[in-house]
Amino acid sequence: MIVDSHQHLWTADYAWLAEPALTRIRRDYGVEDLRRNLRAAGVDRTVLVEAARGDNAETTEFLALAAATDEIAGVVGWASLTDPDLAGTLAAHRAGPGGHLLVGIRDQVQGQPDDHLDRADVRAGLRTVADAGLVNELVVRVEQLPAVARAAAALPDGRFVLDHLGKPRIAAGAAGLDQWRTLVAPVAACRNVVAKLSGLVTEADPAGWTVDDLRPFVASAVELFGPDRLMFGSDWPVCELAATYGQVRDALSEILGGSPDDIFGTTAISTYRLEIE
Template sequence: MIFDTHLHLIDLSALRYPWLGGVPALNRDFSHDEYATQARRAGIEGALHMEVDVDPADIEAETGHVKAQSRQKGSLLRGVIASCRPEEKDFATYLERQRADPFVKGFRRVLHVMPDALSEGTLFRENITRIAGTGLTFDLVVLPHQIPRAIALADLAPGVQFVLDHCGVPDIKGGAEHPWREHMAEIARRPNVVAKISGVVAYADAGSWTVETLRPYVEHTITCFGWDRVVWGSDWPVCTLGGGLATWVAATHALIGGASPDERTMLLSANAKRLWSL
């Protein structure tokens, strides 16, 4: 069975998503029920909801909305990775509120579409260090050229558990492996960073990618981090841009077909359950 560490739900009637206007294919409701039907068929037993970069005024409402859905009979939701704004002075107060809620498992601040300087701000960095000792993780979503900035954060806050999303967001469609390949090897040297095998189908050519297209990127990530420091994520519904949930699950099984049963279990569920105490 698989544990999905990267599920997005979209409810346009409940929350505001400013960025969706620029992505017509995703600018509709993507419900838990729609996901769950596909997920159960693919062998997914549970999921963490990943924040969807809602309007800042809706950040805590998003967590509450997902938590309410987790209480429904048959829900696959086991927790949330909540949105946050470490660059703002009220982050410490926000952090304490989230620590009081066991449904919150970690945080993410979208960085790959933001100015590089955001993560270099003094307040941002001070607030990231506040996460140390809380048991909460921080997801990093950065482009290949931004990985050195992710490395700087990992070095600054060795007591924080970081999760590098989407294999470091390589440009698979463009066939670019450098400097992504070197940067991945370097960030993997930080013991407080794990990598998420997710998102890659959306970075490949939707009409022509095959398992072999993805293999160099997925295998390099696993080689750098090791089987005990990788987790799996669907990135649904973003994965629909590259073939959909069932296609990505099938590709994953093909990519790790040569691994041992223990290695497959670590990637697909055991590491996530350990990391987030699920």
């Protein structure tokens, strides 16, 4: 059972796709596009992650879609961590179609100041998500990793997922590796944090990345987190800015010497508590 822990769906009218650099992926991506890529790559199930539309309606739509799509085993929906009625918002999602497939919540922390996760209202939101039995999914910039470590340490009974290894500057080579290793090591020391081997090709040189560019970052992640706290994620269709779905999967398999069961399946199943037959 191979699980892709990180894929998106969207329509061409998402506001952030208006950037000129994103023309290549400015189109509708739907379930049939997903299925075609999964079949070609030999992937069985996925986790559908919010796609930065930034409204609760997207989560409602994704849950209903997941309920009708066998390949989608769980949804990480969007919600504002500072929503004063976050508990009610989560309860409403769970009461709707596909609500049982809600496995995590992701706010767009990467667009906030470096210390955003230190704010009392944000910490309260993280607690609400954890108390609901859901994963706190974090998409952050590398500079925000110290705040991730502090938040995870302050909520030891919560489950955290770090997207894209915390966005290391892969294109910067050795300097990017040194900076990221220093900042991610305290995060990895928190046993309640699982990291995704995802989004790496777009943090490298999108026009000319190689497997060797990614290799030291993946090797360091295995060293720091261990394979039991790492998950394969395609970050499709964002990855199409730099690579096809198959190229992302193949690159990771080449670096890891195969498709280890934990990284390619069981870690995602246990972290998100996916119900897969």
